[in-house]
Amino acid sequence: MANELRFQVVGEAFKKKPLSVVAPSEKPSEYFGRKVFNRQKMYKYLPKSVYDQMIDVIENGTRLDRTVADAVAAGMMQWAQENGVTHYTHWFQPLTEGTAEKHDSFIEHDGKGGMIEEFSGKLLVQQEPDASSFPSGGIRSTFEARGYSAWDPTSPVFIMDDTLIIPTVFISYSGEALDYKAPLLRALKAVNVAATEVCHYFDPEVKKVVSNLGWEQEYFLVDEGLYAARPDLLLTGRTLMGHDSAKNQQMDDHYFGAIPERVQAFMKDLEIHALELGIPVKTRHNEVAPNQFELAPIFEETNLAVDHNMLLMSVMKKVARKHGFRVLLHEKPFAGINGSGKHNNWSLSTDTGVLLHAPGKTAEQNLRFATFIVETLMGVYRHNGLLKASIMSATNAHRLGANEAPPAIISSFLGKQVSELLDHIEKADKDDILAFAGKQGMKMDIPEIPELLIDNTDRNRTSPFAFTGNRFEFRAVGSEANCASAMIALNSAVAEALEDFKKRVDTRIPELEKKLAGTGHTAKFHAIIDVLREDIKTCKPIRFDGNGYSDEWKVEAAKRGLDTETSCPKIFERYLDEASIKMFESLGVMTEKELEARNEVKWETYTKKIQIEARVLGDLSMNHIIPVATSYQSQLLRNVERMCTAFPADKAKELNARNLKLIEEIAQRTATIETKVEELVEARKVANKIGDEHQKAIAYHDTIAPMFDAIRYQIDKLELIVDDALWPLPKYRELLFIR
Numbered sequence: 001m002a003n004e005l006r007f008q009v010v011g012e013a014f015k016k017k018p019l020s021v022v023a024p025s026e027k028p029s030e031y032f033g034r035k036v037f038n039r040q041k042m043y044k045y046l047p048k049s050v051y052d053q054m055i056d057v058i059e060n061g062t063r064l065d066r067t068v069a070d071a072v073a074a075g076m077m078q079w080a081q082e083n084g085v086t087h088y089t090h091w092f093q094p095l096t097e098g099t100a101e102k103h104d105s106f107i108e109h110d111g112k113g114g115m116i117e118e119f120s121g122k123l124l125v126q127q128e129p130d131a132s133s134f135p136s137g138g139i140r141s142t143f144e145a146r147g148y149s150a151w152d153p154t155s156p157v158f159i160m161d162d163t164l165i166i167p168t169v170f171i172s173y174s175g176e177a178l179d180y181k182a183p184l185l186r187a188l189k190a191v192n193v194a195a196t197e198v199c200h201y202f203d204p205e206v207k208k209v210v211s212n213l214g215w216e217q218e219y220f221l222v223d224e225g226l227y228a229a230r231p232d233l234l235l236t237g238r239t240l241m242g243h244d245s246a247k248n249q250q251m252d253d254h255y256f257g258a259i260p261e262r263v264q265a266f267m268k269d270l271e272i273h274a275l276e277l278g279i280p281v282k283t284r285h286n287e288v289a290p291n292q293f294e295l296a297p298i299f300e301e302t303n304l305a306v307d308h309n310m311l312l313m314s315v316m317k318k319v320a321r322k323h324g325f326r327v328l329l330h331e332k333p334f335a336g337i338n339g340s341g342k343h344n345n346w347s348l349s350t351d352t353g354v355l356l357h358a359p360g361k362t363a364e365q366n367l368r369f370a371t372f373i374v375e376t377l378m379g380v381y382r383h384n385g386l387l388k389a390s391i392m393s394a395t396n397a398h399r400l401g402a403n404e405a406p407p408a409i410i411s412s413f414l415g416k417q418v419s420e421l422l423d424h425i426e427k428a429d430k431d432d433i434l435a436f437a438g439k440q441g442m443k444m445d446i447p448e449i450p451e452l453l454i455d456n457t458d459r460n461r462t463s464p465f466a467f468t469g470n471r472f473e474f475r476a477v478g479s480e481a482n483c484a485s486a487m488i489a490l491n492s493a494v495a496e497a498l499e500d501f502k503k504r505v506d507t508r509i510p511e512l513e514k515k516l517a518g519t520g521h522t523a524k525f526h527a528i529i530d531v532l533r534e535d536i537k538t539c540k541p542i543r544f545d546g547n548g549y550s551d552e553w554k555v556e557a558a559k560r561g562l563d564t565e566t567s568c569p570k571i572f573e574r575y576l577d578e579a580s581i582k583m584f585e586s587l588g589v590m591t592e593k594e595l596e597a598r599n600e601v602k603w604e605t606y607t608k609k610i611q612i613e614a615r616v617l618g619d620l621s622m623n624h625i626i627p628v629a630t631s632y633q634s635q636l637l638r639n640v641e642r643m644c645t646a647f648p649a650d651k652a653k654e655l656n657a658r659n660l661k662l663i664e665e666i667a668q669r670t671a672t673i674e675t676k677v678e679e680l681v682e683a684r685k686v687a688n689k690i691g692d693e694h695q696k697a698i699a700y701h702d703t704i705a706p707m708f709d710a711i712r713y714q715i716d717k718l719e720l721i722v723d724d725a726l727w728p729l730p731k732y733r734e735l736l737f738i739r
């Protein structure tokens with residue numbers, strides 16, 4: 001391969017280089033959480049009464065009063081200073097992807113001409129970042145000029161380099177969320193309240209229901225030297241051109257294969273950093289595509305898991321550069337091979353230690369299990385379009401429905417046993433159940449499904465929302481995305497379904513109590529079965545066990561009334577559906593105003609991404625590809641001329657035939673590229689005149705994005721004929737195989 005000659009590969013220098021800071025004898029359990037102000041450290045650095053109050057704040061969401069905040073800040077600063085920290089920052093998750101931070105030092109004037117280090121409760125709890133440049137969809141200009149960040153005490157403070165990092169929400173002065181965390185916390189509260197109420201049918205002792213998230217992060221690695229020679233990767237995160245490598249993933253030899261040595265060193269280093277930050281990383285392996293890998297932690301409470309994923313993505317980027325790599329988190333960096341996703345494994349569990357999405361041992365436990373499965377499906381069914389909107393982005397759009405990742409229709413796969421359980425509840429005649437239950441006393445006719453029987457191999461890889469034994473796996477989330485977006489929609493949808501379920505069960509109980517008086521039956525269980533049966537019927541359209549990529553499914557899904565829209569800007573419209581607004585408002589997660597503002601940001605971001613890609617594609621075409629192709633063409637022309645002087649005319653004609661054909665082909669292809677790039681520029685000018693962000697995004701989707709393929713096609717053909725030594729960009733075969 002030519003890349004060592006054509007480009008500087010930095011890889012060799014980094015092989016085996018030890019970069020981690022831990023001693024080789026240290027065990028992960030010893031350095032886990034070393035850089036986190038976790039409970040152990042709170043216990044050590046805070047007075048007992050302050051510690052107790054902090055735990056109450058964390059566990060029960062009680063308010064933190066200012067004097068306590070001062071004491072907490074003092075303890076934090078002491079710990080931080082012992083670890084060489086000089087700065088602190090409020091860390092938040094703006095509506096652009098990624099995280100934002102602004103560092104301040106602890107340094108203050110001491111009033112006596114000197115300096116001292118200071119960090120008060122006030123600084124810990126609230127800040128006013130100069131945030132006018134973060135997208136707000138007009139919220140801040142409409143309502144209030146300023147936004148502020150406020151500490152989220154449920155996510156612990158941690159240290160990165162010399163800085164104390166404080167996880168915060170970011171909101172406008174009038175209370176609108178300008179970030180992902182604020183609505184996420186509200187959605188988690190809503191699902192906690194709704195699920196706890198439903199749990200009380202089964203166990204009055206339950207005080208709290210927690211939403212769990214275990215994400216599986218996929219990513220690509222590319223050698224830093226090669227990356228630097230690809231302006232498209234650098235500026236857009238994906239390759240806008242590049243012919244298929246002769247070998248890519250067709251041998252299926254990468255998945256679970258041996259991890260290359262250099263990558264192994266990177267992973268090891270990354271894991272150490274992650275563990276020190278309290279991210280419980282556990283699994284690493286190769287993915288399907290060459291150079292594609294996955295990292296997964298043990299699941300955690302959703303808010304913390306989201307923070308940890310955001311943190312991991314930024315740590316990953318830093319560590320990769322130390323190893324001479326660049327991480328590609330884009331959902332589709334390379335055409336023709338698999339893209340990257342981030343499966344979101346999600347479940348609910350109680351403070352009494354019950355996993356609500358796991359089957360139990362008794363009929364009653366399985367009724368509870370069926371309740372949570374069915375009401376999850378109800379939420380997903382009612383809001384399937386919204387859930388798709390929650391994972392949609394300009395970058396993830398390349399992946400969805402592209403025959404590898406989940407299709408662009410949300411459906412749920414349950415597996416044989418759970419399907420049978422639901423069918424059984426649905427079909428058994430109600431009076432039969434009552435009669436049957438009568439004979440059995442308290443027993444309900446709910447079949448038992450021992451946990452072990454829930455078969456993990458019984459999987460449908462094409463399903464975007466699959467039940468996998470004790471959780472649902474939302475597979476449509478993009479690798480680059482903030483999981484919060486999906487988690488806000490999912491937890492809200494399930495909260496609404498549970499609330500609605502509870503209302504209907506409660507109205508039915510009194511009438512059933514009368515009917516069942518003296519029979520020894522529990523009215524509430526029969527009411528639950530009644531409502532479940534209704535819901536199993538209602539949400540049936542969301543259940544699909546077949547091939548999600550097939551064309552028949554698209555037709556069938558449309559018949560079932562599921563959302564089959566594939567245009568990204570139109571999919572975002574689902575946020576403003578009456579049902580979505582009603583749900584978010586009634587649960588107190590987001591107001592209509594917030595939803596509108598956030599959609600403005602989504603449309604604007606979509607447009608900008610396509611705009612940047614269009615520019616990069618145009619520039620590369622005109623400055624890299626056409627000049628190089630033309631220069632090769634001149635070489636060929638010189639050769640043709642010289643052949644004419646070296647050989648008699650007839651012979652020269654024969655010998656020149658191939659080169660003349662190439663010369664013509666290059667002329668045609670470069671001319672086509674030039675025309676298409678001009679058309680692209682013109683189309684952009686037209687779209688840019690549209691004032692409305694929604695309509696502009698639609699124009700970018702409908703008219704600009706589809707123009708890329710025709711240009712790329714010509715470039716990729718040129719890549720095959722132009723002299724390899726001249727080609728200005730590292731090729732797929734070079735980018736994709738780490739040595």
Ligand code: ADP
Nearest residue numbers: 212213214215296297298299345346347470471
């Ligand atoms: P896979 O076979 O899909 O790779 P893993 O066993 O590696 O599955 O788990 C993937 C993720 O799912 C991990 O983060 C794991 O901790 C998480 N997970 C497992 N059980 C649950 C659960 N009940 N709720 C939420 N996440 C879970």
Ligand code: MG
Nearest residue numbers: 216343345473
């Ligand atoms: Mg998985």
